[in-house]
Amino acid sequence: MQAGAQWVGGLLLLVAAAAAPFLPNWVVSLATIAFANALVVLGLVVLWRVGLVSFGQALYYCIGAYAVALMGRWIGFTDAIALVLLGGIVAGLTAAGIGFLLARYREIFFAMLSLALSMILYGVLVKTESLGSTDGFSVLTPTFFGYAPHGAQLSRALYWLTLAIDAIAALFVGLYFRSVAGALAAPIRDNEIRVEFLGVSVTSIIHTKVVIAGVLGGLGGALAAMTIGHVDPAMAYWTTSGGFVFVTVLAGSGYVAAAFIGSLVFEVVRSFAVDVMPQLWQMTLGSVLLLTILFLPEGLGSLVSRLKRRVMKPGTAP
């Protein structure tokens, strides 16, 4: 059954990829940003399963983005696939380093410490006038193994690359959730001491999760930087992290797919709120979140489980 889900997921991904040439360019680029951000959200879901909320995930997002932009600026390197991997690796290494510190903290202390670390990066970038300070600088147009597309073709190529990275990430995170370490998430959240008595190091499990979330954040940032074509320190600012937490709440932690759907729904709602109510779009987003918390406390993903229950067991109480 698990394998079945992967086949279905893969098939639908192909459908999403095949639809690209028939969609207007602005939809493709909106979806690319949504699916790039979804990787960061997926990282937050990994942490959320052990009851940890990071208010500093923008740190890895920004590192991934700046890694891509700086490679272009310093040595003129533009190969998209290598750059995305580089973004993930640099962010992952950072996460591995600060994980030694972060993995010891829980709850609000974890949230605040991660927030502080991302704000340090923000502060450093703002003071770096040679990198344009808060104005940031532009990212070179990416190439694909020497192929340099432009306009709509570039948007499509980045969209497909993002979908491919998303698919791989979803597959691995899905596998991780079903592994022993992944399955221990709920027990750790409920009672760490019991898990320690099983002979498992909770700290090292959480350290691993911090690294996974970091790599995903870096991949997302690298893809976003290439899609936007510009990086600035605001990518590390706490409101950016807050935005990712927002989407995580919207999506819920039940399913891997929820991160992608949640991110897409968020971008679509934001885009249309700006369109329809230029002065009240933040209120629209806030209302959506409030309604989600009130009526779908488990996030958008729980819609699916509700639907499933109704379909599978008609007439029985949940």
Add this chain to the structure above:
Amino acid sequence: MIKGRTASCWTLAGLAAAAMSLPAHAQTPAPAAAPVKLGIVSFLSGPAASPFGLPGRNGAEIVIEALNAGTAPAPYNKVGFGGTKIEAKYVDEAGSAANVVTDFRNLVQRDQVDAVVGYISSGNCLAVTPVAEELKALTVFYDCGTPRIFEEKARAYVFRPSPHATMDSVGAARYLIAKKKNLTSFSGINQNYAWGQDSWRDFIGAMKVLAPKAEADKILFPKLFAGEFGAEVSTLLTSKSQAVHTSFWNGDLEGFIYQQQARGLDKRMTIIATTGESSIWRLRDKMPDGTIIGGRGPHGPLAPDNAFNKWFSKIYTDRYNVPPTYPSYQMAQSLLGLKLAYEKAATGTAKPTTDQIAAAFKGLVFTGPSGEIKMVLGDGHQGIQETAYGTYRFNKAKKEPEIIDVMRFPAECVNPPPGIDADKWIEGGMKGAKC
């Protein structure tokens, strides 16, 4: 079971995608009678909305209304753009670079606007520029100040009639030296982000050239929106400087002015507020008399006494009950420049193409409410105009802010000549300045 779950997720996504793509498919080629669509982007929320974003947006609204009614003075008296009415769509600039770029694409590709006019943040201008070039979308920046936009690369579809921020700092230095002949020391307090850093770099650079004997004493960079400047005021009070430069705006400017007043800093040294003009109507008698006021060009009370200014300040004040400030003037001159370019490019009743408008805009010379603008920098894409600085005085009899002792500096005196980067020009001693 799993299949149902994933499938309905994707159905949802599919529906969303289908809903999004509908308007684009419904689009048909615009007939000649279709209105000229403009996207107006400005801060409608956040800290930059009240001092810059809303005055800019209101400036657009009132000018577009007047153009559609055909009531603007000649040569702007044709209805709308070349006889075709203008339809404006207002978009909020607040949000990340990703949001701003997405909304720009939406305007160009979904709403199919003929041109986008807007942007206050230099970061947003830098992020939008390559996208505008890629989409071949005519884009007019109205307020953002960074000279980098046309210095990094030649642009084909991006224009900025309002001069870049170098003019503000050079003008401030020239005015200060003209008014204080024996200046020996000056200080600076600027926000620690790109605008503050760039403003100070240009100001200190210009001072080094114009008054090499004057020393820069305290150089302070409090963080953006700090709001509380007790420590900075204490530091400045220990200085023997005769003047302090600040590019603060809105909340920070007001906070600094209130807090220093209680401790009498303005009695010890003259404050040079390069964006002060945008706050005078709110600060009124709280702004100390004798403060040197700039408005990023000859706008508001610093604007020349021409027919366009009389027309613009009247329609704006009548509508919004407050006189227009510099962002309103910058918006007005951006729209009027675009209108002239459009009409110059139009032949007959057909809409001109983007390339035709861009070709007509290049190198355009026109006069608006803030005087003459010459599009000479950045290969004809970046405007220069004269600037003015003055000294603040609150007229107690009329209960109105006043700017007296106004000095005007010709455009070529405070802007770099074509072909040289602004910071290199200042470093090299501002060669070729015609004052």
